[in-house]
Structure formats: C-alpha cells, structure tokens
Amino acid sequence: MMRDPYTVLGVGRNASQEDIKKAYRKLAKDLHPDRHPGDSSAADRFKEVSAAYNLLGDVDQRARYDRGEIGPDGQERMSRTQYRTYTGPEGGEEGFGGFHGGGARGFDDIFGDIFTSFRGGRQQARGRDRKYTLDVSFLEAARGANRRLTLPGGKTLDVRIPAGLEDGQQIRLKGQGDAPPGGAPGDALIEVSVKPHPLxxxxxxDIHIELPISLTEAVLGAKIKAPTIHGDVTVTVPEGSNTGRTLRLKGKGIVNRKSGQDGDQYVRLKIVLPDGKDPELQQFVKSWSRGEAFDARADLKTD
Known part of the structure; x- marks a missing residue:
C-alpha cells in the first residue's frame, strides 16, 4: 500500500509548492540511482519519492488528493454518491434487490456495470503527466545540450536542452507520461535546475564576468584574452584603466529564445597585484610623487 505522499516527502499538509519542490529535489538528489548503484532499497525509495512529487507537485492533483478524490497512487476513489448509486439510498442490501426478487438484476450484473463504467472512463481519459527534475551546468543551459535522464525503474529519456533555458523552466516531452489502457499517454515535464558557474x-x-588584469596592463593598456560562453575573444584594455571599469562585448551573451538575438557580455576589470613583496614596485611607489597627493577615498560617501 502506498504511503501518504506528504509523509514520503517529509512535509506538512500546509507546505507551499516551493517547499514541496525543495524537499523533492533534496531527496531525489540523495537517492538518485546513479549515486547508489545496485542498491535496491535506495532505488525503491527514489521511486516512492518521485511518485509522491508527481502527485503533490501538480497543484490540481494535490487539491484532489486533499479532498479525498484520488488516493496516494493517483487513482480515482469511488465517491459516496457513486457508492450510493449502486447500493441504494441507505447503503444497505436494498441496492442488491436481486437477492430479494422483484425482477432486479443479480450480483454479477450490478458489479459488472460498476467495473465496466470505470474501465470505460479510464479508456477515454488522458494519462497523467509525470514530473522530473534535471540538473544541468550553466554552459549547457546557456549554449544548449543533449542530456539523458534516468527515470525510476531504469527507463531513460533523451532530453534536448534548448540554448538560453533558465533555472526552473520546464521541458515538455510529449507522450512520455503515464499511458492508460486505450487512452492517450500523458507527457513528461522536466524541470531544469541550472548549477551556478564560478566565473x-x-x-x-546578458553575461557578467570579473576579469583580473595586472598593474602594467591597467596603466599602459593591453590586448588580452577574455573568456565568453562562446570561446575566448581578444579585448582591449584602455590605458589608465581602473578596477571596476567595464567593457561590453556585443552579442557574446545568451540567445533570446523569443527574438533569436544574442545578449551581450560585460567584462568588469579588476587590478590584481603579484603575491608577496616586490621591492622594485615598492621603490617605484615611494618615488612616485603624485601617489602621495592622490586621495583614493576622496569620493567615498558615508551618509
């Protein structure tokens, strides 16, 4: 028997959808089959967690579960009204009038109708959508990539990550959800979690980076290489550049999925001195007359 999905995810019934998502992500990451090869217990727990999120992660399905219309497995429950239809007004044996004569139909006829009715309903229904999460790198989301997602039970789905996808967005794979007998299958909804990048x-x-430059490059200017998501490019550091100066690289950002145009990359310069003492540099600074008169904090506002 399937457990209560709230218990499976370790959240209360008043948990927000975001809390449910966070709980699922943590459990799915900890229990993923790739982290526990050959561990059937972890695999079963992963399936249970995924099934719980498939139900509670869908706002409509969660509401129906809370109202008691569906069970923890997502299957329909017979309502009191439906039950009374087949058992009579008081729920007693009056509904089975065949046992007392009067020309009523027998036990098999009545229950045959019930199960045929429900089978017919399922045959016409579309299968449930299934929700999954997929961790991708910053560059995979920015440039696009092909990934393979391993599902509970070992099935795999090939997922195309379109360039420019943002954290939290979904990819819909048509027909990869539940397939009820005789009905159209639901879809797989892949929610993408984009990992941060160190640069x-x-x-x-738009893309923003902080690019270290030497004191020489800052004072005299230079042509240096700057990394972009599309590869290294050569940029010109103007003479007398300071920390905080920003260079714009047009069209070196992320593609706009609606317009098809690329964003820009902004390179913020940061002057970095060599590690340790440099006697030559110290001597120069001591002899640099303007340096003593220059107040680097003259424009600093404290109000």
Missing part, C-alpha cells in the same frame, strides 16, 4: 553570472540574456 559567469547571468542577468537576463
């Missing part, structure tokens, strides 16, 4: 930060369709 690149996304803002809209």
């Amino acid at each position: 690149y930060t996304r803002r809209g369709n």
Whole structure:
C-alpha cells in the first residue's frame, strides 16, 4: 500500500509548492540511482519519492488528493454518491434487490456495470503527466545540450536542452507520461535546475564576468584574452584603466529564445597585484610623487 505522499516527502499538509519542490529535489538528489548503484532499497525509495512529487507537485492533483478524490497512487476513489448509486439510498442490501426478487438484476450484473463504467472512463481519459527534475551546468543551459535522464525503474529519456533555458523552466516531452489502457499517454515535464558557474553570472540574456588584469596592463593598456560562453575573444584594455571599469562585448551573451538575438557580455576589470613583496614596485611607489597627493577615498560617501 502506498504511503501518504506528504509523509514520503517529509512535509506538512500546509507546505507551499516551493517547499514541496525543495524537499523533492533534496531527496531525489540523495537517492538518485546513479549515486547508489545496485542498491535496491535506495532505488525503491527514489521511486516512492518521485511518485509522491508527481502527485503533490501538480497543484490540481494535490487539491484532489486533499479532498479525498484520488488516493496516494493517483487513482480515482469511488465517491459516496457513486457508492450510493449502486447500493441504494441507505447503503444497505436494498441496492442488491436481486437477492430479494422483484425482477432486479443479480450480483454479477450490478458489479459488472460498476467495473465496466470505470474501465470505460479510464479508456477515454488522458494519462497523467509525470514530473522530473534535471540538473544541468550553466554552459549547457546557456549554449544548449543533449542530456539523458534516468527515470525510476531504469527507463531513460533523451532530453534536448534548448540554448538560453533558465533555472526552473520546464521541458515538455510529449507522450512520455503515464499511458492508460486505450487512452492517450500523458507527457513528461522536466524541470531544469541550472548549477551556478564560478566565473559567469547571468542577468537576463546578458553575461557578467570579473576579469583580473595586472598593474602594467591597467596603466599602459593591453590586448588580452577574455573568456565568453562562446570561446575566448581578444579585448582591449584602455590605458589608465581602473578596477571596476567595464567593457561590453556585443552579442557574446545568451540567445533570446523569443527574438533569436544574442545578449551581450560585460567584462568588469579588476587590478590584481603579484603575491608577496616586490621591492622594485615598492621603490617605484615611494618615488612616485603624485601617489602621495592622490586621495583614493576622496569620493567615498558615508551618509
């Protein structure tokens, strides 16, 4: 018998959809078959967690479960009204009038109708959608990629990650959900979780990076290589550049999925000194007359 999905995910009945999603992500990550090869217990738990999220992660399905219309397995429960239809007004044996004569139909006829009715309903219904999560790298989401998702039970789905996909967005795979007997299958809904990158930060369709430069490059100017999601490019550091100066690289950002145009990349320069003491540099600074008169904090506002 399937357990209560709230218990499976370790959340209360008043949990928000975001809380449910967070609980599922943590459990799915900890229990994923790739992390526990050959562990049937972990695999069973992973299936149970996935099934619980498939129900509670869908707002409509969750509401129906809370109202008692469907069970923890997502299957329809016979309502009191439906039950009374076949058992009579008081729910007693009056509904089975065949046992007392009067020309009523027999036990097999009545229950045959019940099960035929439900079978017919399922045959006409579309299968349930299934929800999964997929972790992808920053560059996979930015540039697009092909990934393979392993489902509970060992089945795999090939997923195309379109360029420019954002964290939390969904990919719909038609016909990869539940397939009821005689009915159209539901879809697989893949929610993408994009991992952060140590260098690149996304803002809209633009990319921002902080690029270290030497004191020499800052003072004298230079042509240096800057990384982008599309590969390295050469940029010009103007003479006298300071930390915080930002260079714009047009069209080196993430593609806009609606317009098809690429965003830009913004390169923020950061002056970095060599590690340790440099006697030559120290001597220069001591002899640099303007350095003593320059107040680097003159524009600092404290109000």
